[in-house]
Amino acid sequence: MRTGRTGRATAATGAVLGAVLAALLLGGCGADGKPAAQRTEPIATADGSSPGTPSAPPAGTPSAPAPRDPTTPGPGPTATAPPSSPRATSPSTTLVRVTRSGGFAGRTGTLVIGEDGSWSRLDGRADEVGRGKLTAPQLGTLRAALREADFARLPRTSKSGTVFDGFTYAFAYGGFEVATGDGSVPMALTRVLDALPPFED
Template sequence: MRRGVRGTWCGALLLAAVLVGGATGCGSGSPPGPGSPGPAGTSSTPGTSGTSDTPGTPGATTEPGAPPSDSRPGRVLVEVVVTGGFAGVRNQLVVRQDGGWTVLSGTKPPRTGRQTPAETAELRAALEDPAYALVPARPTGRPVADGFQYRVTYRHRLVVADDGDRPPALRRVFAALPGGGPPTSP
């Protein structure tokens, strides 16, 4: 019985040491410097949103509502993937910051084009509209039989919608896309 009490005390002391060590931050005791990873991989650089305009581009940040820092042809503004429909399509539309766009549809050759600066500005305004930020990330209504599903990626935020569930802010984005909407043709 004496041994059980000693083991309990040792366990309690070990637990207290872990809790105290965790509360003090274990390590140098100083906060991470600017730009260094903070808790859970967050950046401690003040004034950055931590989002990137181009997937896989570390450190590329843009404040909400601010114009893009550049318009290099490879920088993605928005990506829309359309799946489903009666014919079972899978189409991808990528619009770049400079207004250039590409549509991939099955085994067909890619279609490309360029929006005017005014059209690109309208698309950017629709994507940056505060109402678009409130569009649910997943459909909330009933799916439409043989309908399309739309996956819209903008600044690493994915919105999934279907034909039966397209809020006005999402319809505004769709109307500003090249061709007047997401690519649904097989």
């Protein structure tokens, strides 16, 4: 009788242990019967993405600039325009212009007098070789002589007399041009010549 009881107790104990082992094994497996450690499916997060998978940035987020290739030369320095050099300027508004040519040396020179009395002396190539400014009394004398000359009534050319190695003059004033020469210069133009700055230093 004792042997039968012992056998039944041993069988019951084995059944209990078997049930415990089955529960432990089934607790570590998924619905497909595989252990959790062997699963390959990603676990979804709260936003539906899988952990470790980069998600697209939200709309409106600026993207980072692409890195520059170190072998590609960058933009060169910005070129700047060189500063302009100052230039000699003649009077902005011309009052009278007188050109003298001839003489013993056969030279040509021009005086350009501005409305404000500033003047420039030009050589035969029209290069500036001198400049200055008339005083207020000098400018007043020149203006009076120009008005009294009455260019509108003067002959365009007056060269009746001939002077050996003399000068010829060309006047431009008030829209009129008059040419004359030593020996035939009208008295009115003589006063204009006397009121001009010198043709040479």
